[in-house]
Amino acid sequence: MNVYLMRMYATPNVDDLSTITRARYAHFSAVGTWWPIPANVCAACNSHDQRLVEPLLLQWEPSAHVIGDFSWDGPFGFLCVAQPHVVSFFRDEQFEFAANTVEFVTPRRSPSRNTPIPYPYCGPKLSWIESTSFVHLDRLASNVGVEMSCSMCGTVRYRFATEGLVIRRGAWDGQRMFRITSNGRSHATFVTDEGRCMIEGAGFSNVEFSFAGRIIDE
Numbered sequence: 141m142n143v144y145l146m147r148m149y150a151t152p153n154v155d156d157l158s159t160i161t162r163a164r165y166a167h168f169s170a171v172g173t174w175w176p177i178p179a180n181v182c183a184a185c186n187s188h189d190q191r192l193v194e195p196l197l198l199q200w201e202p203s204a205h206v207i208g209d210f211s212w213d214g215p216f217g218f219l220c221v222a223q224p225h226v227v228s229f230f231r232d233e234q235f236e237f238a239a240n241t242v243e244f245v246t247p248r249r250s251p252s253r254n255t256p257i258p259y260p261y262c263g264p265k266l267s268w269i270e271s272t273s274f275v276h277l278d279r280l281a282s283n284v285g286v287e288m289s290c291s292m293c294g295t296v297r298y299r300f301a302t303e304g305l306v307i308r309r310g311a312w313d314g315q316r317m318f319r320i321t322s323n324g325r326s327h328a329t330f331v332t333d334e335g336r337c338m339i340e341g342a343g344f345s346n347v348e349f350s351f352a353g354r355i356i357d358e
């Protein structure tokens with residue numbers, strides 16, 4: 141069974157950056173909120189216990205003025221917000237997710253030819269789609285090694301991975317949407333063949349899938 145990464149571009153590359161202002165759909169920056177502030181910071185390794193919590197503070201970037209069914213925090217981002225019919229779909233089909241609140245903040249740049257979404261925002265209601273289920277990789281088979289481990293606070297960080305994933309069937313509870321434990325607090329979200337098929341079947345705009353790895357039998 142295959143696993144795919146969800147994002148704005150299936151195969152993002154540097155050219156996407158130069159063409160981002162001509163993208164078909166608006167994208168945003170996530171400007172908070174990280175909690176708690178200040179965090180408990182480890183004196184030895186500087187690790188902290190901050191994580192992103194709702195409301196997601198969303199700032200539209202100068203880009204397209206069309207809001208897709210999904211919107212992302214830039215071409216390489218993993219955070220996504222979605223319109224109400226997408227939320228209903230995920231809910232009806234029992235995907236593993238939370239629909240968190242979004243607040244809109246003043247755009248940084250003055251309106252230009254690349255018109256951002258008008259502020260104050262009066263478009264469709266958007267919810268931050270946060271995958272709530274986590275799956276362990278077979279880290280050895282996925283070539284995901286330890287990048288940092290701290291004897292003081294016990295923090296262990298692994299190589300961040302969005303491809304080459306190998307998941308043992310026994311480590312997977314049948315979720316169609318999940319994150320990877322070794323990716324820490326990253327919101328990189330993965331779906332199975334079935335999940336991808338269902339989302340594509342619904343015909344939503346501005347969501348792509350790139351091959352990320354496999355769920356294999358023991």
Ligand SMILES: [Zn+2]
Binds near residue numbers: 182291293294
């Ligand atoms: Zn530490």
